[in-house]
Amino acid sequence: MAMRALNPFIEVRPYNRKLDEGNAAALVAEYDLVLDGTDDFDTRFLVNRACVAAGVPLISGAITQWEGQVSLFDPAHGAPCYACVFPVKPARGLVPTCAEAGVAAPLPGIIGGIMAMEAVKHLTGAGETLAGRLMIHDALYAETRVIGVKRRADCAVCGEGLSRAGAAGPTA
Numbered sequence: 001m002a003m004r005a006l007n008p009f010i011e012v013r014p015y016n017r018k019l020d021e022g023n024a025a026a027l028v029a030e031y032d033l034v035l036d037g038t039d040d041f042d043t044r045f046l047v048n049r050a051c052v053a054a055g056v057p058l059i060s061g062a063i064t065q066w067e068g069q070v071s072l073f074d075p076a077h078g079a080p081c082y083a084c085v086f087p088v089k090p091a092r093g094l095v096p097t098c099a100e101a102g103v104a105a106p107l108p109g110i111i112g113g114i115m116a117m118e119a120v121k122h123l124t125g126a127g128e129t130l131a132g133r134l135m136i137h138d139a140l141y142a143e144t145r146v147i148g149v150k151r152r153a154d155c156a157v158c159g160e161g162l163s164r165a166g167a168a169g170p171t172a
């Protein structure tokens with residue numbers, strides 16, 4: 001396998017099954033850190049819920065045709081979760097997936113490389129990670145900016161108390 005040829009010291013575990021509500025929590029709980037580069041919002045929200053429930057930090061990388069984003073979501077240590085920053089899934093068809101719209105060929109490598117760098121920093125404690133910050137790389141204009149992102153107390157995934165308030169609902 002190509003990855004083992006590059007580095008014989010790693011262990012590669014392929015999972016030949018679809019990630020779903022039934023298996024996500026157990027899978028995520030086996031690891032210290034999760035990197036998500038999936039291409040649909042249902043999976044992103046599912047991975048985030050599983051990571052928050054297990055207290056496992058999540059490095060999330062996303063790309064559209066010319067632009068990419070990376071952050072480290074870690075509400076167990078004060079940083080927001082994915083749903084704090086992106087609380088609502090876009091309506092189906094509103095944001096085209098890479099499979100639908102295409103993506104500039106080098107962009108997955110650029111964003112994937114940044115995600116790998118964040119993983120190395122998180123695991124070694126070196127430097128300052130993107131926890132609490134969202135990096136946005138605009139490849140078309142060669143511009144990168146980093147914005148601060150915060151936990152939301154009313155986050156439906158990692159917030160406290162809001163699910164109770166929501167559960168009360170209107171009275172008849």
Ligand SMILES: [Zn+2]
Nearest residue numbers: 081084155158
């Ligand atoms: Zn949250």
